[in-house]
Every structure is written in C-alpha cells, then in structure tokens.
Amino acid sequence: MGSGLPSWRVNSIEVYEGIKKGKIFDPSEHPELAQFVGYAQSPQALVLDDRVRIYFSIRKSDSGGKFLSHVSFVDFDLELRGILGVANSPVIELGKLGTFDEHGIFPFSPLKDGNRIVAYTCGWSRRGSVSVETSTGLAVSHDNGLTFSRVGDGPIMSSSLHEPFLVGDSFVRVFNGVYHMWYIFGIRWSCFENEGPPDRVYKIAHATSTDGIHFTPNGKAIIADKLHEDECQALPSVIYHTGLYHMVFCYREAVGFRKEKSRGYRLGYAYSSDLLTWTRDDDRLGIAMADEGWDSEMMCYPHFFSCSDEWHLLYNGNEFGKHGFGLATLVR
Amino acid sequence: MFHWKKLGQVFRPQEVSGVSWLQEFAQAPCVLHFPDFLRVYFSCRPPADEKGQYVSYSAFVDLDRKDLFKKIRLASQPILTLGELGTFDEFGTYPVSVVRNKDKVMAYYGGWTRCESVPFNVAIGAAVSVDGGQTFTRLGKGPVISYSPDEPFVMSGPKIRRFNDQWVLFYIAGKKWIDHQGRPEPVYRIRMARSTDGLHWEKLNKDLIEVRIEADECQASPDVFFANGKYHMFFCYRHSLNYRGKEGGYRIGYASSSNLIDWKREDEKAGIDVSDEGWDSEMISYPHVFEVDGTVYMFYLGNQVGRFGFGLAKLEGELN
Numbered sequence: 001m002g003s004g005l006p007s008w009r010v011n012s013i014e015v016y017e018g019i020k021k022g023k024i025f026d027p028s029e030h031p032e033l034a035q036f037v038g039y040a041q042s043p044q045a046l047v048l049d050d051r052v053r054i055y056f057s058i059r060k061s062d063s064g065g066k067f068l069s070h071v072s073f074v075d076f077d078l079e080l081r082g083i084l085g086v087a088n089s090p091v092i093e094l095g096k097l098g099t100f101d102e103h104g105i106f107p108f109s110p111l112k113d114g115n116r117i118v119a120y121t122c123g124w125s126r127r128g129s130v131s132v133e134t135s136t137g138l139a140v141s142h143d144n145g146l147t148f149s150r151v152g153d154g155p156i157m158s159s160s161l162h163e164p165f166l167v168g169d170s171f172v173r174v175f176n177g178v179y180h181m182w183y184i185f186g187i188r189w190s191c192f193e194n195e196g197p198p199d200r201v202y203k204i205a206h207a208t209s210t211d212g213i214h215f216t217p218n219g220k221a222i223i224a225d226k227l228h229e230d231e232c233q234a235l236p237s238v239i240y241h242t243g244l245y246h247m248v249f250c251y252r253e254a255v256g257f258r259k260e261k262s263r264g265y266r267l268g269y270a271y272s273s274d275l276l277t278w279t280r281d282d283d284r285l286g287i288a289m290a291d292e293g294w295d296s297e298m299m300c301y302p303h304f305f306s307c308s309d310e311w312h313l314l315y316n317g318n319e320f321g322k323h324g325f326g327l328a329t330l331v332r
Numbered sequence: 333m334f335h336w337k338k339l340g341q342v343f344r345p346q347e348v349s350g351v352s353w354l355q356e357f358a359q360a361p362c363v364l365h366f367p368d369f370l371r372v373y374f375s376c377r378p379p380a381d382e383k384g385q386y387v388s389y390s391a392f393v394d395l396d397r398k399d400l401f402k403k404i405r406l407a408s409q410p411i412l413t414l415g416e417l418g419t420f421d422e423f424g425t426y427p428v429s430v431v432r433n434k435d436k437v438m439a440y441y442g443g444w445t446r447c448e449s450v451p452f453n454v455a456i457g458a459a460v461s462v463d464g465g466q467t468f469t470r471l472g473k474g475p476v477i478s479y480s481p482d483e484p485f486v487m488s489g490p491k492i493r494r495f496n497d498q499w500v501l502f503y504i505a506g507k508k509w510i511d512h513q514g515r516p517e518p519v520y521r522i523r524m525a526r527s528t529d530g531l532h533w534e535k536l537n538k539d540l541i542e543v544r545i546e547a548d549e550c551q552a553s554p555d556v557f558f559a560n561g562k563y564h565m566f567f568c569y570r571h572s573l574n575y576r577g578k579e580g581g582y583r584i585g586y587a588s589s590s591n592l593i594d595w596k597r598e599d600e601k602a603g604i605d606v607s608d609e610g611w612d613s614e615m616i617s618y619p620h621v622f623e624v625d626g627t628v629y630m631f632y633l634g635n636q637v638g639r640f641g642f643g644l645a646k647l648e649g650e651l652n
Binding site: 096097098099100102103125126127128129130133135137138150151152153154155156158159160161162163164165186189190191198200219 | 531
C-alpha cells in the first residue's frame, strides 16, 4: 500500500431533473420498472464493448405480501455518465416449486469467463422456523447478458458439514487460471431479542475451483471481526490492483440493524498479497457515510470493477438499496 | 423369482408405553450385527403437534440373534438429537443407515427441515458413535451430501455400504414437486455417490433405476446386498399421486448389477408382495436385506409406511 489513504471521487451525474450526488440510479425514475415495488440492490457490473451493464435485484410483492427479488439491469455508457437503457423484464426467471431460488435471486454476480458470460446467483427459499435459506446457483447467458438460464434446478454450492446454512453472496474471479469464489455462510441463527423472529450471523469465506462449477468450501471465516463475534459480513468484492488483492464488503450488527444507524451496514475493507491471509483495515477504504442524503444511514452491497482505465465502486445506501445505488471512482 | 416367507411383525410401536418420543411409526429398519444380538435401528415419532406436524427421531431395538422375535432391550433415548435452529435436521432424523468403521459406528441419515411453499426439504447428514451405536454425535451442523444442479432437493433415504475399500451411499434425490390440488407432492429417484473416506463424496449424477409404473414414479429405500457374485438391490416404489392407499401405494421392486452403476430392473423377481389381509395388506415398503448365521432375511414396512411397525421375511433358496 502506498502512503496515505485512497481517495474517491463520488460521482455526480445528471439523472433527469437534477443532480444526485453519488447516486447514479434510482428505480423509481424509470417507467420500465413500474411493475416492481422498488429497490435496486447489489449493483454488479459487466463491462461490454460499448456499455457497462449493471445488474441489480429489484422486488415484487407476492400474493401473501412478501417480497420476491428479481434481477434486472441498467446500461450505462463506458464513462458511466449517462443511462443508455433499462431492461424491460427480469433477466432470469425465479426457480420452480420447491427449488433453492424459488423466492428470489439476490445478489446476482456476472462474470466474463473467456467467451462466456455467466452469473453466480444467490437463491432464496423460505423456511418454517427461520425466515429463509440461501444457496449459490450458476446461470449462463448466450445473448451478451440480456437473459440467463440456470445450469440446473439445484445450486452449485449449498449447505455443507461446516457451513450449515445461508451460503450466498458469491463473487467469482479468475486469477492465474484458478476460479476464486468469495461468499458468505451462516454460522448461527439466534433469537437475539425476546420478541421478533430469529436473526442470523454470517461470515465471509473463500473457495476455489478449476472449472467454475465445483467449488470446495472450507468452512472458515477469512475476515477478522471488527465489532465482535456476532458481526455479520456480506457481499465480498475483490480486485487485483497495484500488486495487491483488495476486498471491499459490508458488515453490520446482528440486531437493530434495520432501524438504528449506528448498527446498520457500512463498508469494510481488507487486503491480501497471497489470497490466503487478509488484513482488515476499514479506514484505508477512504470512503465514509455521508452526513445527509441517500447514503447517510447505511452503506452496503459494494462492488469493485474497472472500466476505461478507472477503478469504480458501486454501492447501496439507506434502507438496503431501496432507493437505488451510487458510484465512486478511485482518484488516487 | 425369489421366495420370501413372511414370518410376521417384529416390532409394533403401539406396544411401547411411556416413551414420549416413540408413539407412532417404526420406519426404515436397519441392522447392526453384534455377537449375541442384532441392533435394529428405526425411525419413530412423538404425536403430531397442534398443526398436525411431526418430528422424527431414530432409535433402536436389540433382538436376540437366535430368535429375532425376542426383544432384549429398547433404546432409552433417541440415538441423535434434533439439529439447532435453522439447520437442515431441525425437524427430523429419518431414516438412518449405519456401518462399522474400525471401533466406531458411522450413521448416515436424512435431516428434515420445514419450508413455506412445499412442506419439507431433506439433506443427508452424518454422525459417529463411539459407544457401539447407542448414541451418535453429528460430524457438523450441516449435511455431508447436499443439493446440486441435478439433485435440487429432497436428498433422503441414505443406505451406506462398504464394498472393496470403497464407501458407497445409495440415496434418493427429488426430481420435481407436483402441485396437486394445492398440496405439493415430491417425485424422487434412486441415486448413488462414492467416497474413499465416508466424508467427501462424489455423486454419480445418474438415476440408477429406470421407471416402470409411470413417468413420475417415486422410488425409495435402495437396499443393496452382495451375494453370489453380484449386487442385489431391493427398493420400494409407488405412484406419484394417490399413493396413501392400496392402489397407488408402495410395493417392493428388485434390480441387480455387476458394477454398482448399471442396474437391471426385474420387479417380477422380488418375490414379496402385499398380503391378502392384516398389517401389510395395502402396501409394503422400505426393504432391508441382511444375513444372520447363514440365513438371509428382509425387514420391511407395512400399511401407512411403518405406522404400525416392521415385519420380517426369510429367504427360501438363494439370491442369484
């Protein structure tokens, strides 16, 4: 690491009637998305020849009033200054009755894998004693990322002996011919408060593969807790830059995170030289919560990517991305 | 065709009193041999809760090796606790299959969780016993065999075997859920995985037994027994819908193989069917074939898939 903290230029782009500091996409401003009830969660970029396609999860309500997350996208120009278009319909159907992704896909992580475009999905299915179970699925696109089909009705990575539930948030990159997956797994469901349903604790882990399909989990958390053992860590995103691997992720308290600003999601950072050990150093990320506005209460679901020789960070703000996502660009 | 002589019911849960966790059902019998007795594992249930939902435990009854109708002792507690909140086996450990591994006993079992859109899901867990199979400790909070692209849900009915230094696990995997008049019904088939250590499994990713009675035939209890130079599988099968009575309910089928991978189904050779009357007059299911002192036997379930316990049949002649 060089001396001093990285510096980020928080993007300002014109979105219809005004300038929104940092925020580059608000789902409520696009009539194509009127069929949904809001949210544009976990923005993740696929850089194409003439555009940057940013996938996100957006919600519908089902007949029982519960949310279903669908995957959509918005296309930006390569300079990320203007919107070229918004998808009219989800890029992948939700799973069949009883499957792991029947009740939503969130997040959705695209990867240009040689000549193929694939996506690692986090499928949601509802449970009886706890609210949900998640697993990682794989989907393939044959039309440049407009639509995706899953490789099977089941997941490629699910609960295992030492990762008993809530496997998800998978992010895959190929370094030196090896597929590296960073993901999360649940370590505990607890009734932290007397009233209310059980809440979960989850951690970031790492698995590798030679084919991008068969990953071996190792059941170990790789990022040190900053808060305490009930810290929840989510959505790891990794880039290689200036000789180091850099990970940005988000973390929060296990309870009270929905309402209390001090307990909600914020961004964390770690770096590694060998992909085996990671040094956590959140302060080095150099981007902090705003005093006011759309990202003043929480920052979550970050995504690193590069485009046109610049490094960018996408992220969600308040209410877990209900009102869209923002962009920051690395200046130094 | 094989000839099985039915010897009668061995164990009836209704005859047990004062055991809260053993009120109904004695399902999926599985034998562990001891010098003087046979330990027969089975799965059982306390009464259903106020919503009509069951949990299932597994336990054992020890039978006199010289008289399999003579009960020596009943497990004083379930062999395994239910899983923690949110784990795959929070609501049931059924069925269980055991095998010796040096001085320990390994158990593989179906762990049950409850879902919203369908009633349940199942994955396969593993546990170890260091007290001769009286109590087991799970190897981890999660399953050893879980879902994959080709085996999306309902991984259950494990049967563990060790052949030629290889661990072989036969089990079932769900194909689809049929939404039948608002009640989801699972369709499942017989599958196999292999391992060198009993922990890390490689799935064959193939249906072992072709369907016979309908495209959505459900198959369970793949019980493999090696005799006379080949592998014999007794299993059970039923229709996908309206299977709770005699007409569509479980029957016992048969297949054989020389390599564990390619199986020839010949149900007409199974040689055991429902009785004209009595406890196994509507369905027979969950066969388990074992040998004691030179005689080959089969435990099996009767009506309502073991609600009234299991019975015994004796092979007359050879498996060939």
